Amino acid sequence: MARKLKMRIWRGDADNGGLQDVTVEANEGEVVLDVIHRVQATQMGDLAVRWNCKAGKCGSCSMEINGKPRLACMTQVASYGDEETITVTPLRAFPVIKDLVTDVSFNYRKAMEIPSYEPPANLKPGEARMEQVDVERSQEFRKCIECFLCQDTCHVIRDHEENKKSFAGPRFFIRIAELDMHPLDTLKNRKQKAQEEHGLGMCNITKCCTEVCPEHIRITDNAIIPMKERVVDVKYDPLRWLGTKIRKREGIV
Amino acid sequence: MSGVFSPTRAKIKERTLRTDKWWLQPAITFGVLISFVIYATFRAFENKYYFSEPLVSPFYSPCLSTSCIEGSSPLGQPFNNEYFGIGISPALLILIFPLGFRMTCYYYRKAYYRAFWMSPPACAVAEPHTKYTGETRAPLILQNGHRWFFYFGLIFNVLLTYDAIIAFRDEEGHWGHMSVGTLVLLLNATLLWLYSLSCHTCRHTLGGRLKHFSKHPVRYKLWSWVSVLNHKHPTFAWISLFGVAFADIYVRNVASGAWTNFYFF
């Protein structure tokens, strides 16, 4: 059944902007992105919104819906009450470009700072052998669709612009964890770099990244905390440090 | 103006546009934790009603000081904690370890950073602080010492399990009896084991730190089990906290004579 849906949509750019009220038809089974498209086609032809696959697989339509960072294509209108007004704003951790579109280039810059995968020098194509149990941890992190909702919700940068230069953010902590747990990666100092250059120590594990992840990646429990523990192994644990001096132990490099 | 009010961000005056009861969870956390702290402080200074043969309160175990109530020190009394003529409650020294374990616990950190520090109070709710450095400098860098408290926590779990076992005795010290107090101490010890074993550090130590699970099948199995428990770590954190408090309340009431420790046999 079609119904009239009340929405408040943030419109504007870096200089100015505010929430605008609209009423739009919403049909059964529609998601917020559908009604935004209807607003675009019928009322605001130049409403800027970023989207792509509309199936929760590309991570383009990230925005904040009733104050929560979400994918608009994965948020059903029916999950809100009949009388409820749905408020839609751009991501609030990044510079706004126009309407619901923000400048997420911060994330691509950070991606370039993470040291890449380093396979063993003598490994020939097709000769790699890896066990399924050894790749599963990293595979979880490779499910990431780079919607950057975790980056948006993380208070370290959301609430402190100045931290952006020294903090890579949850998306890239799972990238670092992915590589550190990759069975064939040979780069030695990922843990130190995570702590000293990418700001792992800034994270106070308040878990908002995990809460907003549309892929249900357990960012905090499976990536950030294990990385913090690995950092302790190499930086803050004198016994382990001594152990590595005496005999080479797996996992501590 | 920083954070969500920085000049480049979308101009929105509200700290958050969340419409749900986002403040409820931190408020409950705050209430429960502060109640526990007040009660534990009171009990630590009270320095009595912590032993009633064969039950010893977890707040006062292991009681290793010459000032301990007679019979509450099955491991002996190697310490004399009387300084400058003042007897310090043994609980004050004992509680450092379990409290340290909980203070540095990855789950409790989340809970109190949100509820007490409001850093952040809830997801996508702007925090009140103007500066933030996380766990990169003192004192919070000490959170990295969680594993030491974890090791101590294990010792305490052994001792409290021992306390539960010796509670299979009657008031005269004869074995083969069981009271409500026995069950309370057993439950307490079990919950503490679950809390410790589900801990992130435990998960890391048992297997998480390995690069190749396939080369360590036993440790992989252990890691897998602990991973299952680890999902429930927050739950264990809370119920074991209640368990410890309740065990102490029970022993205190029995020791003060308010309650009678009912024996099943």
Added chain:
Amino acid sequence: MTNLERHSYDVVVIGAGGAGLRAAVEAREAGLRVAIICKSLFGKAHTVMAEGGAAASMGNVNDNDNWQVHFRDTMRGGKFLNHYRMAELHAKESPDRIWELEQWGALFDRTAEGKISQRNFGGHEYPRLAHVGDRTGLELIRTMQQRIVALQQKDGKTYASMESHLKVFPELTVTEIIKEDGKVAGVYGYWRETGAEVLFEAPAVIIATGGVGKTFKITSNSWEGTGDGHALALKAGANLVDMEFLQFHPTGMVWPPSVRGILVTESVRGEGGVLTNTNGERFMFKYIPDVFKDKYADNEEEADRWYTDQDNNRRPPELLPRDEVARAINTEVKAGRGTEHGGVFLDVSKRLTAEVIKKRLPSMWHQFYELAGVDITKEPMEVGPTCHYVMGGVEVEPDTAAAVGVPGLFAAGEVAGGMHGSNRLGGNSLSDLLVFGRRAGMGAAEYVKGAKAVAVSEASIKAAADRIEAPFTRSGGENSYSLHAELQEITHNLVGIIRTGSELKEAIEKIAEIRKRSANVSVAGGRKFNPGFHLAFDLDNMLLVAESTAKSAISREESRGGHTRDDFPQLDNKWRQINHIASFDGNVVSVRKQELPALPKELFDLFDVHELEKYMTPEEIAKGGAR
């Protein structure tokens, strides 16, 4: 224009999906300076949607597999209309391309021996698809995205800047490929964010823009699939080959809009899904062709019994081949017995309990429940044909991916034609991207070595700039959203999954009319991130694609693979020798016939001659392949 943003590169890659990124990696590794342009953010390309896997005959699961078997499967799938050389290169090189991804950090699912696991897929004789759960496309994109970053980091160490030799330009639309003296000289476009115009001067351009799905009303493609590369190539003087071949799936969701176009797998019908029209009639019984009468049940009782006793009953007609099911749905809808959204009902809830459905069709159930609130255990789905993939595309030289007729232009991936013939096998598109993406990069590198950069003339710049400005100078003209909707209606109804000559004729006339009206599109609002403005250009591209498809389709008087003619329902071996070549003179698209290159003897001999008799004329068979 004095303030125009200008860049100069050796190669410009348009499109950052699998093919574009693979091409960029190859060109950069060959020492060139490369720009990658994409309409979306980096890493969002439609490639992420690919679920099944990438076909490569590594033989990890069954060691009987090899390139010859893969080649045979591909040719059969394409009904022998494939360009043999492309199918050959693809089959030979796919394994190396997959292993290379692994060297770059991809983590495929593993076999017990620790090799890359491979799964079965329709049309492939052996388990052949390297995969990661059901997100293989994402793994491909991410791996190459990270490979690009790795190359940039390497450049950062050698040169001052990480982006000095390889740079991504996201959210930028290319409106023109500029030629000077008959050769590629650069591309012109605008930033979607600001509307500001940009010129890239480059002697080589690689088109890797993917598909054309948005030309149709119901499609599984994202908004980006507007045939930009097809149109850019046409306008630059290149040809499109066999544009009549589109892969439609008979059962895509048509409603609600949140899942429109998403495929409903055939297993839903296999598990007991029943098709009904709005009268509640289980209509498939009316559509059993005579040749299938002995295999398919003609009454409900027998059809229902088949699910429990397959030996003594004939199959339910819902399980007829794809094109038969599509034709039936199409006929029902056109006869007015379809839903208001142009579909019919597919119901699995009446036969199976909720638990069984969730167990046997978990991802179907989950997808529709999560994305649309549709509970397929309780209610029927509304389904109809959905456009999925275009086999046709830019005519290229197989070895270099160079576009025929335009020096300096290359094309790879879905936008290139020939590889898949009349029908693509599942899993062959991901490997196609890798194989021909790399070849396009190599081809461009080779070309650039011998080519001098040509300066773009002021006249060309002005022409391109005027075209971008045009919609803003008009007021009160046509609205691009409604023209797009009209076009989709035409293609969906008249050039869709089942075609007839009279309808195609009507379509060609109507498309021409919309093209005329589209010259008068006006845009409201400014240039800054204005979707109405963006659509104006996409629309132009889709119109060219639709025209090419309709004109190729009306010419091909047979049914083959992704082209089904109701008035010519049979495969005709004479048509196998014919490719349709579409070209554009600036006003209209014209389609001519061109002879398909004959299978060389060594490839001809890979097949049983009796099999080839099904596809080839006796004369071709007698020749025994080209020598």
